[in-house]
Every structure is written in structure tokens, then in C-alpha cells.
Amino acid sequence: MTESHFPYLRLRRTRSAGFIRNMVQENTLSAADFIWPLFVCDGSNKTDPIASMPGVSRHSIDQIVVQAKMAHQLGIPAIALFPKTPDSLKTADGREAVNDKNLVCEAVRAVKAACPDIGIVCDVALDPYTDHGHDGVLGDKGEILNDASVEILVEQARTLADAGCDIIAPSDMMDGRVLAIRDMLEASGYENVMIMSYAAKYASAFYGPFRDAVGAGRKLGGDGKKTYQMDPANSDEALREVGADIAEGADMVMVKPGMPYLDIIRRVTDSFNIPCFAYQVSGEYAMLNAAAEKGWLDREAVMHESLLAFKRAGAAGILTYFAAEMAEKLAR
Numbered sequence: 068m069t070e071s072h073f074p075y076l077r078l079r080r081t082r083s084a085g086f087i088r089n090m091v092q093e094n095t096l097s098a099a100d101f102i103w104p105l106f107v108c109d110g111s112n113k114t115d116p117i118a119s120m121p122g123v124s125r126h127s128i129d130q131i132v133v134q135a136k137m138a139h140q141l142g143i144p145a146i147a148l149f150p151k152t153p154d155s156l157k158t159a160d161g162r163e164a165v166n167d168k169n170l171v172c173e174a175v176r177a178v179k180a181a182c183p184d185i186g187i188v189c190d191v192a193l194d195p196y197t198d199h200g201h202d203g204v205l206g207d208k209g210e211i212l213n214d215a216s217v218e219i220l221v222e223q224a225r226t227l228a229d230a231g232c233d234i235i236a237p238s239d240m241m242d243g244r245v246l247a248i249r250d251m252l253e254a255s256g257y258e259n260v261m262i263m264s265y266a267a268k269y270a271s272a273f274y275g276p277f278r279d280a281v282g283a284g285r286k287l288g289g290d291g292k293k294t295y296q297m298d299p300a301n302s303d304e305a306l307r308e309v310g311a312d313i314a315e316g317a318d319m320v321m322v323k324p325g326m327p328y329l330d331i332i333r334r335v336t337d338s339f340n341i342p343c344f345a346y347q348v349s350g351e352y353a354m355l356n357a358a359a360e361k362g363w364l365d366r367e368a369v370m371h372e373s374l375l376a377f378k379r380a381g382a383a384g385i386l387t388y389f390a391a392e393m394a395e396k397l398a399r
């Protein structure tokens with residue numbers, strides 16, 4: 068191949084006006100790219116702002132329904148629901164996770180009744196329900212037990228599918244959980260319930276504000292979640308995680324956090340033919356907002372640029388707290 072060179076090659080020609088920049092744009096954003104995470108709290112007609120996530124609140128179920136309808140109108144295909152479980156219901160074994168009348172199940176039913184066409188994604192992990200804040204259950208020495216956790220997580224997934232959840236999203240990082248959940252779904256007549264596995268989920272400090280939002284895990288001692296979530300130093304291992312989850316029956320995979328891990332999204336999408344989603348997590352949202360509040364960054368511009376970067380990296384879609392705002396802006 069002969070490469071043309073200066074002056075025949077002038078890359079600035081196709082940047083010289085808006086119309087041509089639009090014509091040669093390689094990636095675009097649309098509302099259909101977003102999954103909107105929402106936090107559910109108890110009570111009614113309640114909107115409870117989360118200090119470390121400016122613009123994001125916990126909503127009681129009646130208000131979650133309002134948010135879901137708004138998301139649907141904006142063209143956002145799915146929401147992800149996360150409960151803030153009252154402390155009085157938290158136990159060492161996280162058994163509130165399998166209560167079919169828990170906050171998240173009631174929210175799923177209410178949204179499905181009022182807005183049947185929006186997709187609902189629910190986390191499978193015990194951290195909103197355990198008094199210690201881990202995603203699984205503990206052994207005698209405080210270690211996180213893999214197989215015993217998987218047993219409970221399967222029951223949690225069943226409870227969510229029973230409530231009407233469309234996409235089960237295991238975020239617990241136990242080994243073998245996708246296979247166990249898939250087996251349960253097949254055996255229970257839920258062959259169309261999807262699994263979006265948090266396949267490459269890193270032990271990240273960027274989850275801090277989320278842990279405030281659901282009131283779990285800020286106080287984890289010792290190794291924190293490092294014995295199950297991935298080491299931020301690793302990248303080959305992410306491909307092994309993704310390969311395992313696909314083999315176990317995942318329909319979609321996720322990389323999390325987002326912006327600091329764009330290289331992982333690119334490697335996953337280059338290596339596998341499966342939709343790969345990115346989670347722009349709470350700490351990323353907090354960081355961009357804090358700088359914007361100080362006047363150091365242009366909020367709308369960094370929101371757009373950061374989300375477009377996920378598409379460029381190969382993501383099929385993005386879980387982002389900016390979803391509604393960005394969708395509104397795109398519709399203007």
C-alpha cells in the first residue's frame with residue numbers, strides 16, 4: 068500500500084468544517100447506548116440525594132417508576148436497579164437477598180407493571196444485604212466462601228427472575244456463578260432471561276460513592292474485595308474471566324470500572340464476539356462532577372467525551388449515571 072504524504076495528505080482537510088467532521092465521524096452516541104443505574108430506597112414519595120454523587124438520588128419505588136417512564140421516553144433501553152437495604156434487615160448471610168418482597172423485587176414488579184417495555188437489569192451479589200458488606204458469605208476465618216456463596220447467589224437470581232427481571236447481572240466475581248445461574252434459569256423455565264456478567268470486575272477504589280449510595284462496604288477491612296475482584300495490574304486475566312463466563316452461559320459481559328479500563332474493553336472486544344458493556348462507575352461520575360463544580364471542567368463536554376470514548380473502545384453500551392442527562396442532550 069502506498070501511503071500518500073504531505074502535502075497530498077493533509078489530515079486537517081477533513082476537520083476543516085462541521086459538515087465534514089460529521090461525515091467522517093467513526094463513532095456516535097445515542098440514547099440506545101445507555102443503561103441507567105438507579106438506587107431504590109424504602110418509603111414512599113421519597114427522593115434522597117447522595118452527597119458523593121451530585122445529581123443522583125435514591126428513590127422510593129413510586130419515584131423509581133417515574134424515573135423508569137422518563138428513561139423509556141428518552142429512548143434508554145434499560146435501567147439497572149440497586150437497593151439501599153435498611154440496616155435492620157442486614158445479616159451475615161444476606162438472606163434478605165432471597166426475600167421475594169425485598170425492595171429490589173418490589174421495584175422490578177412496579178416498573179414492569181407501569182412501564183413494561185423498559186429492560187430491567189439487576190445485580191446478583193450479596194453486598195447490599197450483608198452486615199459485613201461483602202458480596203458473598205464468610206467462613207470461620209472471615210474468608211469469602213466461593214461455593215457456599217454461589218448457592219445463595221443462585222437463589223437470589225431465581226428470586227429476581229421470579230419478580231420479572233430481564234437481565235441478571237452477577238457482580239459478585241465468585242468462580243462458577245454464571246454456570247450455576249444459567250443451569251437454574253434453564254431448569255426453571257427462564258430460558259430467555261439473560262445474563263450480563265460483570266466478567267472483568269476490578270477491586271477498585273472508584274466504587275466509593277456507590278458504597279455510600281447503597282450503604283455497604285465502606286468499612287471493609289483487610290484485603291477488602293481483593294480475594295474475588297481482579298487486580299488492577301492485570302489484563303490477560305480479564306480475558307480468562309471473560310472466556311470463562313462466555314463458556315458458562317453469559318449472553319453479554321461487562322468491564323468495570325470504565326474510563327481507567329478502556330484498554331480492557333478493547334482487548335475483550337477484539338478477542339471475543341460478544342456484546343461487551345462498560346460501567347462508568349460512581350467514582351468516575353463523582354470525579355467529573357467535582358471538577359465541574361469547581362469550574363475546572365466543562366460538565367457537558369466531559370460527559371459527552373467520556374461516554375463517546377467507551378464506544379471508540381468497542382463497548383456495545385454503557386452503564387452510566389449520566390444516562391438520562393446525556394440522552395436528553397442528544398435529543399435536543
Ligand code: PBG
Pocket residue numbers: 190192194202238239273274275276277278284292347348349350
Ligand atoms: C456490588 C456492586 C458494586 C458496584 C456495582 N455493583 C460495588 C462493589 O463491588 O463494591 C459499583 C458501581 C459503582 O461504583 O458505580 N457488587
